[in-house]
Amino acid sequence: MEERVRPLPARRSKLGLVAILGILSVATAVSAAVPAAASNGIGVFVSYADSLRVESPNFPTPWAGSPGTIFYGCTPATTCVYDGAAVRVVNNSGSAVTVNAIAVHVDTCTYTGWPPAVLQPGMNVIVTQLASGAFDGCSGPSPDHFDLSDVGSGGRDFSGQCPEGGNGIQPTVDVTIDGTTTTYTDSGQVLNTEGIDFGPCMNSNESIQWTLIGSKPCRGSLLTLAPPSQSHPVLSTATVTATFTNSCNQPLSNAAVQFTVSNGPNAGLTGSGATNSAGQATFTYSSTHTGTDTLKASVTNLFGSIPSNNVTASWTISFAPGGGAFVIGDRENVMGAHVYWWGAQWWKMDPMTSGLAPASFKGYELSNNASPWCGQTWTTRPGNSPHPPSSVPGLMAVIVSSHITKSGSTISGDIVHIVLVRTDPGYGPNPGHRGFGTIVDTIC
Known part of the structure; x- marks a missing residue:
């Protein structure tokens, strides 16, 4: 300037x-x-x-x-x-x-x-x-x-x-x-x-x-924020664009724009930019938390503020495809740790504070709860009979359990945490094709 x-x-x-x-x-x-x-x-x-x-x-x-x-x-x-x-x-x-x-x-x-x-x-x-x-x-x-x-x-x-x-x-x-x-x-x-x-x-x-x-x-001016809504996985980015024009829709460049997350998991986050020749300025940010943010923008001159409309950005987590989720033991739950979330040796590789899991549990649960959360429980069947997905996303929510038991053909476990794991290549639905990844965030 x-x-x-x-x-x-x-x-x-x-x-x-x-x-x-x-x-x-x-x-x-x-x-x-x-x-x-x-x-x-x-x-x-x-x-x-x-x-x-x-x-x-x-x-x-x-x-x-x-x-x-x-x-x-x-x-x-x-x-x-x-x-x-x-x-x-x-x-x-x-x-x-x-x-x-x-x-x-x-x-x-x-x-x-x-x-x-x-x-x-x-x-x-x-x-x-x-x-x-x-x-x-x-x-x-x-x-x-x-x-x-x-x-x-x-x-x-x-x-x-x-x-x-x-x-x-x-x-x-x-x-x-x-x-x-x-x-x-x-x-x-x-x-x-x-x-x-x-x-x-x-x-x-x-x-x-x-x-x-x-x-x-x-005579007048208008500040418009877009898109009206968007949804992204946590740890990715969302971008909103503010467009500043006069009342004839002619773009106004060189105007300072303030961006604010006014409500939601990232409330209080701010940013700024200057409009370009198209009258536009952008704000990009990331979230480590789930939920829906409300964003707004404003242009301030000598005599007041010109506000924009409100828009929303929703942040989601994705479990394994198909309605189930992979699991790790709570003693593996260390930020940045390289974890084992699927394979024939899960019961040996994933220690828990309560002891070892049943040997027939391979790391995948498929219960009726498509959106598991901390404090809940899960149930599944032994081995790969829950039919694990053929592939997994690069960033995946994983359950952390401290206690897993088997009664008959039913395996049950608790949910003490949910973490975000960046998955390694090499996974396959057969327990011989092990699943590894790195913990990058804690969801709950």
Whole structure:
């Protein structure tokens, strides 16, 4: 994140600084009005920032302090009073560019003089009023004030004017990049709030979210989190994607997104990201616990938070296929231990605190409980007569038993723990094809 702020001495000093820096006003237009996002990957957005009558979804976001943002405007943003237009140039090309100059024309009134900016791929520069507060009428060419909703024809004071259908003045924006100037027409009149001074006329907030120049005003914004639901085995990963757009569904890049697991086994977990050119940021996390998490995201600007919808991520454990489960003895239950969960020598290889298991138990139980849990019991038949599965997953839940007995043709055991085992290759349903693996987590 880069933020560059022009100092705010008296106006004469500022104009002197402009001369010293060699800042160029845009005098050589190379082309007439063109589409907002040219084929060279440069996007030009316009907005209006009103902090007098706050409405957080409408306030331009990104702003000062946002990721990948160079900000030429009044600071500190938390104390400045904003009542002005703003222009944003986004570099979505594959190489660095230099924004040499930006000039804005409202009829005969021109604003220019912001410093140049070097934009690496994915970065953006925002220019707006340099001083705090509003100004009635044309105050250009200095961009100290940029209150374009109060500028009428000929630069006259337009404050409090509410003509039906607006004043019809379409601002133009000259953007010079790497020495080439392109002129964009704000046909939607975003910069001058549709030619109406909405504050006093409608007693409403004048803010307009970043809008591609040439589009109608897209006043609000929306943060959407997806997918609505997903399910994964524990120790794998879940990813959610937040998409931040204006109310016209135009993506907004360079916005900071906060992710939170608000409820569930991983409640309190947080993450963050910045939206890309598609307006998207992702959050990926893993769980060692079963259950369902509720996740949400938010984008915060100077005047509040823009929340997303809630989504869920469920974390499951998988026992052996076919409704049964493999078992290890409780004295083998050591985190990271290499364990023997199936084979002809199970009774020798899996010691328990209560002693040895019946020799006819080979390590697989198949009872009526498809979802065994700690504190329960299980029953099965001897040998491989429960018909073990032909294959096992790479990550498998395994029962830990401390006591196993045999009565007639029924073998029974307790469940003191359930662990997660990363299985080794080589297993087969015949007890001669032994099953080994490593304990990687305890489920209960």
